Amino acid sequence: MPDLGKRGIPDATVARLPIYLRALVSIAEAGETTVSSDALAHGAGVNSAKVRKDLSYLGSYGTRGVGYDVQYLVYQISRELGLTQDWSVVIVGVGNLGHALANYGGFAQRGFTIAALLDVDTRQVGEMVAGQAVRHLDELTDVVATSSVSIGVIATPAHAAQDVADRLVAAGVTSILNFAPCLLSVPSGVDVRKVDLSIELQILSFHEQRKSTAPRVKAAVAQRLSAVPS
Amino acid sequence: MPDLGKRGIPDATVARLPIYLRALVSIAEAGETTVSSDALAHGAGVNSAKVRKDLSYLGSYGTRGVGYDVQYLVYQISRELGLTQDWSVVIVGVGNLGHALANYGGFAQRGFTIAALLDVDTRQVGEMVAGQAVRHLDELTDVVATSSVSIGVIATPAHAAQDVADRLVAAGVTSILNFAPCLLSVPSGVDVRKVDLSIELQILSFHEQRKSTAPRVKAAVAQRLSAVPS
DNA sequence: AGAAGTTTGTGCACGCGTTCACAAGGCGTA
């Protein structure tokens, strides 16, 4: 039993809350006003026991024999995740990935406002991306102060990432989302999450190789897939 | 003790092997020919006991009193991850994210060859991206067959992702990397890994909120950061 | 050769997360 001294939600549960949230929005759009743990589990790709246990960490928001009120649950999860307030984000590095992130609609949709796009490349500075002019990295401290930025996104090459992280921390940013393929060193109290595109591919490669070298599995999969050309 | 019936490497270990690999390459570039579990742990951001236990699943490749031979370890990890062979990859969806992925050097560098870039938008088809002409999604089956593609990357909007996944599976792809923010349903035998940009931000939001509502922590962090303006 | 210093490989214990299984509780119907 996790020692929740009144508010200790397990990390594994926190990581699933956004998934539940997305499933709930989808269910709400389908016109449902109430949802069972089983239906939500199906929409989120997990089993129902996990859903019930996860939601129980937030409180007893369900009704036995009925299920959960969709809108109420959306609100409770949003509140728990801190999505009832807006967060200002800076994106550092306006290469291909920076462009993609700046144009990704999923951010604004969930209350994340892009306060600025920054780069060191003077050729990029001034260019319009996603409705904003790219500004120079040296303006970071100003941007963080005036827009109350608490989250920084690093979309630079690996060799520049640590320097950018240091600047972000010095400017007062306490959460960093790092897309650069490298380890970041930050003081305690600053959260870093890492998204690494090539690591995901390498993990797939591992499993793919095992399929190739396990002829029985490979054959079974091939046969089933050819038998049912969905 | 994990039941490794001769070759059962734990998932948690597999997920760390690419990190060790990157750290090892960096160590090799620094001119080191041998490395201790402690040094490798430092480079990978974990503790040394974990490094030793992880590497012990691959075999006894170290020398007591000395450490691990860097080049040999690089080879063994590469082999275990299936990186000693080239993998063909198709990228479906050539929006901002598709562009970023196509131009990301980390793929080719690790033996992942982009066999084709596909899209349904006829305005995109024919455009040159990362040295390749974008082709229409209908050519998927041909591409998979002629280039022996086993990995598909989905970089489309969410509403198109399930259809693309179905097509990939039907064409014979058995591993999928999904960037679309939705749940994919695939037959067993097909591996799916998901990368979701906005979920990561929401997890950061959760922790950021807890910092705000825990004044003691917040104050301590702020004081420490202002005292040491790195 | 022997002793001292290093570093690996691993048995063991602990803790977190998952899953099962069921009691508790609410709804609908007669």
Next chain:
DNA sequence: TACGCCTTGTGAACGCGTGCACAAACTTCT
């Protein structure tokens, strides 16, 4: 009201992953 049906909430067991701590093994120095 009483009975049957449905769904939540959770205690308890299990399994995986982590980290400690130490024996085994190799190197270096005297």
